[in-house]
Amino acid sequence: MILNLPINSLPVTGSTMGNFEAMEVECLHQFGVASRKTDCRGSFIKLTWFRDLKDRIVLTDDIHIQMYVKCHIMLLFGTILFRDKSGAAVH
Numbered sequence: 001m002i003l004n005l006p007i008n009s010l011p012v013t014g015s016t017m018g019n020f021e022a023m024e025v026e027c028l029h030q031f032g033v034a035s036r037k038t039d040c041r042g043s044f045i046k047l048t049w050f051r052d053l054k055d056r057i058v059l060t061d062d063i064h065i066q067m068y069v070k071c072h073i074m075l076l077f078g079t080i081l082f083r084d085k086s087g088a089a090v091h
Contacts, residue, residue, distance in 0.1 A: 031067050044089035047078045 028034040039049040054071035078090030
């Protein structure tokens with residue numbers, strides 16, 4: 001078990017986005033806003049991008065609530081669950 005989650009079936013994995021264009025497209029798809037090159041560091045997105053986006057989201061409908069929750073989850077990943085040495089970006 002990892003993080004108290006059963007691992008009896010196939011693992012959940014995905015490809016690592018190595019180029020900026022792929023990350024930009026994924027951010028646009030997931031958050032409705034494309035990241036800038038200055039918001040990225042290699043295949044990592046700076047946590048400040050997520051904090052700023054989360055602060056700007058107005059919770060008017062389900063789409064915006066989902067974006068807000070995704071930002072919050074990414075911040076949890078980057079600051080608590082899978083923190084890197086810098087504590088400044090999430091993969």
